[in-house]
Amino acid sequence: DVKVTQSSRYLVKRTGEKVFLECVQDMDHENMFWYRQDPGLGLRLIYFSYDVKMKEKGDIPEGYSVSREKKERFSLILESASTNQTSMYLCASSSGGGHSYGYTFGSGTRLTVV
Amino acid sequence: GQNIDQPTEMTATEGAIVQINCTYQTSGFNGLFWYQQHAGEAPTFLSYNVLDGLEEKGRFSSFLSRSKGYSYLLLKELQMKDSASYLCAGLPYGQNFVFGPGTRLSVLP
Numbered sequence: 001d002v003k004v005t006q007s008s009r010y011l012v013k014r015t016g017e018k019v020f021l022e023c024v025q026d027m028d029h030e031n032m033f034w035y036r037q038d039p040g041l042g043l044r045l046i047y048f049s050y051d052v053k054m055k056e057k058g059d060i061p062e063g064y065s066v067s068r069e070k071k072e073r074f075s076l077i078l079e080s081a082s083t084n085q086t087s088m089y090l091c092a093s094s095s096g097g098g099h100s101y102g103y104t105f106g107s108g109t110r111l112t113v114v
Numbered sequence: 115g116q117n118i119d120q121p122t123e124m125t126a127t128e129g130a131i132v133q134i135n136c137t138y139q140t141s142g143f144n145g146l147f148w149y150q151q152h153a154g155e156a157p158t159f160l161s162y163n164v165l166d167g168l169e170e171k172g173r174f175s176s177f178l179s180r181s182k183g184y185s186y187l188l189l190k191e192l193q194m195k196d197s198a199s200y201l202c203a204g205l206p207y208g209q210n211f212v213f214g215p216g217t218r219l220s221v222l223p
Contacts, residue, residue, distance in 0.1 A: 033210070035213075040122070042201070045211075048210060102162060103159070103211065105157045105158070106156055107155060108154075108155070
């Protein structure tokens with residue numbers, strides 16, 4: 001069974017901390033994405049990557065950075081966590097042949113910044 | 115611009131049929147997707163329309179009219195386990211998915 005695995009289901013961090021959210025996929029997918037999901041706002045794209053070492057800003061990149069050193073791993077970094085970054089974070093991947101097969105999502109990480 | 119609208123919440127009765135609508139404004143989508151998301155879980159792929167018309171998959175069907183910027187997801191013979199959020203997502207040409215806000219469906223006994 002193909003999988004996208006996010007390292008933590010729940011995280012509680014303090015304001016100002018540097019936070020790492022890890023995502024690993026075992027499908028050999030080229031494309032990987034980080035979204036945050038908030039009630040009433042739906043999924044909003046933070047960053048994406050179409051290849052190793054490649055990264056592109058999504059719609060709401062401010063306060064975040066990413067790293068993709070290996071094809072299977074895409075990390076989201078909150079440089080200095082703030083309370084408005086409390087949210088559900090979803091990682092997704094898709095094949096490089098186009099998005100026509102849709103995304104496979106991870107189970108999500110619910111981050112609370114206090 | 116790219117904007118997708120869905121009703122925020124819907125309620126239906128077990129065994130009934132429910133239609134969840136999705137409207138969008140865009141210069142062109144390469145496809146229209148529906149995902150199901152149970153509370154606290156990851157969204158999972160339900161269906162995909164690239165051409166106008168109806169796609170049927172068991173109890174679930176999805177319809178697309180590109181000229182009208184309109185899609186719906188039809189759920190038949192509702193079961194309690196169908197209580198979830200349903201996300202409409204469009205794929206603009208050469209870009210990433212645009213997601214609607216999601217429709218939270220509650221199925222009542």
